[in-house]
Amino acid sequence: MSVAKPRGYRQLVAKDIDRVAVDEPLCHHNSWQIGGPADLFVEPANPTQVADVMCVVQEQQLPLVVIGQGTNLLFDDAGVRGVVMKIGARMDSIEIIGPRIVAGGGAWVPQLARLAMRVGLSGLEHCIGIPGTLGGLVMMNGGSHRRGIGEHVVRVTIVDQDASIHHVNADECQFDYRYSALQERGAVVVEVELECPPGNLADIRREMLLDLRERRRKFPRKQPNCGSVFLSTSEMHASVGPPGKIIEEVGLKGLRCGGAEVSRQHANFIVNIGGATSFDVLQLISRIRYEVRKQLDFDLRCEVRYVSPSGEICPADQVALQTGQIIE
Numbered sequence: 001m002s003v004a005k006p007r008g009y010r011q012l013v014a015k016d017i018d019r020v021a022v023d024e025p026l027c028h029h030n031s032w033q034i035g036g037p038a039d040l041f042v043e044p045a046n047p048t049q050v051a052d053v054m055c056v057v058q059e060q061q062l063p064l065v066v067i068g069q070g071t072n073l074l075f076d077d078a079g080v081r082g083v084v085m086k087i088g089a090r091m092d093s094i095e096i097i098g099p100r101i102v103a104g105g106g107a108w109v110p111q112l113a114r115l116a117m118r119v120g121l122s123g124l125e126h127c128i129g130i131p132g133t134l135g136g137l138v139m140m141n142g143g144s145h146r147r148g149i150g151e152h153v154v155r156v157t158i159v160d161q162d163a164s165i166h167h168v169n170a171d172e173c174q175f176d177y178r179y180s181a182l183q184e185r186g187a188v189v190v191e192v193e194l195e196c197p198p199g200n201l202a203d204i205r206r207e208m209l210l211d212l213r214e215r216r217r218k219f220p221r222k223q224p225n226c227g228s229v230f231l232s233t234s235e236m237h238a239s240v241g242p243p244g245k246i247i248e249e250v251g252l253k254g255l256r257c258g259g260a261e262v263s264r265q266h267a268n269f270i271v272n273i274g275g276a277t278s279f280d281v282l283q284l285i286s287r288i289r290y291e292v293r294k295q296l297d298f299d300l301r302c303e304v305r306y307v308s309p310s311g312e313i314c315p316a317d318q319v320a321l322q323t324g325q326i327i328e
């Protein structure tokens, strides 16, 4: 007896998208290793296929979630009742011409930073240890040492919700701390053009090695995690200090909810110590925020984003625990 396929499956297959899967376990597509199945999971191989997916999603009125490596995402235990589109290894080309780097949205950031270093281009040293895709990094304006990838972006090629392909310049992206205007547009980043000034290869390499050594020393490496859970702004540093320090100060290092634990190595990390659910993580986030508010009168905000079963994405602190609803 054949099992009925979800709405949109037939149309996606007809468009010849590189990979179309049904009931794909999302725990295989994020660094926390948490999350139920996606009704439909697609991995396009070029911008045209991305546009084709957008057409099907519009025609069939399906929820859509775009992901890279899922290193900043918490999927719900119920998964996603719609389409999850991964921009990953199938769109990871990298081309370097002089100071310009043109790379696919799925390019692996540490690989990109390493290639830039090898040809003596500077500016991406702070990205060497960020384990996501270029599309995810641009979307989040990610970076470290108080820097963001936006500093080097010249142009981003996106596929909009109506399946049209556009080039957007850096000004239009309105990069800010862990923010780009692309987040509100619901667009898919398919290609990014960066400009990086020439630098001294030995200096660039030294800086990258230092960064990697620091990360190995400070961050949990063996247990699945999603990097920093809470935002760390300069205003916060000036008033109460970095999130890891204040969570430790209020005595929450090692606190557990089910399979989720506040890392004993770095308190701004929540690690999956085995079988953690999205509910465990959300509960832990809620406990941490409650204690920090009570003891320090400070409202911690999440960098990590929660993906609801209906495909909405929001900072994980905006989720009502009992219902899984998103609150403002």
Ligand SMILES: Cc1cc2nc3c(=O)[nH]c(=O)nc-3n(C[C@H](O)[C@H](O)[C@H](O)COP(=O)(O)OP(=O)(O)OC[C@H]3O[C@@H](n4cnc5c(N)ncnc54)[C@H](O)[C@@H]3O)c2cc1C
Residues within 6 Å of the ligand: 031, 065, 066, 067, 068, 069, 070, 071, 072, 073, 087, 105, 106, 129, 130, 131, 132, 133, 134, 135, 136, 137, 138, 139, 140, 141, 142, 143, 144, 187, 188, 189, 190, 219, 225, 226, 227, 228, 305, 313
């Ligand atoms: C160990 C560890 C260390 C980390 N260190 C850092 C750090 O130093 N600095 C930092 O900024 N982050 C850090 N992170 C978080 C994370 O790696 C970054 O935010 C990264 O840029 C996310 O990339 P991703 O491909 O995993 O995106 P995902 O987590 O898959 O997605 C993140 C957001 O971007 C959107 N998105 C992803 N790809 C696309 C695309 N092609 N088009 C449109 N939207 C897209 C998603 O919808 C989602 O809203 C760390 C994470 C880990 C696990």
